[in-house]
Amino acid sequence: MAEELQQRLVRLKSKMELLLEQGAMLRKQKEDAVQRAESLQQIVDRQRREIHDLKAQLEYLQIASTFAPTREQVEQSRAVLSGLVRDINKCINELTQ
Numbered sequence: 014m015a016e017e018l019q020q021r022l023v024r025l026k027s028k029m030e031l032l033l034e035q036g037a038m039l040r041k042q043k044e045d046a047v048q049r050a051e052s053l054q055q056i057v058d059r060q061r062r063e064i065h066d067l068k069a070q071l072e073y074l075q076i077a078s079t080f081a082p083t084r085e086q087v088e089q090s091r092a093v094l095s096g097l098v099r100d101i102n103k104c105i106n107e108l109t110q
Contacts, residue, residue, distance in 0.1 A: 082090070
């Protein structure tokens with residue numbers, strides 16, 4: 014009876030040690046997972062800020078491009094201005110005659 018009790022105690026002790034080891038391993042894994050999650054959250058936050066900055070930059074560039082004339086628009090403006098200058102010169106010539 015005493016020997017059987019001793020064997021049970023030995024088995025319980027080994028099971029308890031095993032459970033304690035598993036618990037320690039799980040705590041370590043949890044800590045690692047929490048650290049990894051924090052690291053990933055920092056990366057996500059940094060990328061969100063970068064995306065926000067890039068979107069703002071894109072918006073500024075789109076606005077700037079609407080104010081910047083195309084080559085075709087520049088040529089049309091020059092043609093109109095040239096025509097106006099010719100008309101003004103004709104008017105000046107007619108007035109001086």
